[in-house]
Amino acid sequence: MRDAGPTRRTVLAGLGAFAALGLGATACTSDDSSGRTPAQRKAEDEIRGRAQDSAAALLDRYDAVFAAHPALAGGLRPYADEIALHLAAFGGTRPTPAPGAPPAEPVPADAPGALADLARREQQGVDGRLVDLPAAGPDLARLLASVAAAQSVHVRQLSTAA
DSSP states (O other), X not given: OOOSSOOHHHHHHHHHHHHHHHHHHHHTTOSOGGGOOHHHHHHHHHHHHHHHHHHHHHHHHHHHHHHXXXXXXXXXXXXXXXXXHHHHHTTOOOOOOOTTOOOSSOOOSSHHHHHHHXXXXXXXXXXXXXXXXXXXXXXXXXXXXXXXXXXXXXXXXHHHHO
């Protein structure tokens, strides 16, 4: 029996429509990336930096959950791999974590709590990308929208699993 929540296709279609609205708004302010002002380039660099920091922090959190709940690693690894791709798409690289370094915040002791924590952090990533969408040029806006859509699907799947 299917739950009453939205389907993945519905979530992606909604985010696509939202992204199209955002792209329409940003397309009016910038013809192409070569005509950007220094202020626009600086703003986009800051947006990319925030996206990189967010992705790196989320990857660290996935690693902490994997360490605390090894049984979850197999099912969650594709999500973490996707976040690593997002980090690379924003031009970032992941620093090598210190071996045995404890997580900044403790991981919930129960698996459903850990999944809910990951869903909350994924949602923070979605919110961050959507907040930055209006200030981004067309190419970066498309990337932000794609990442937000992917993370939104993660939120839905993690919330359903928890």
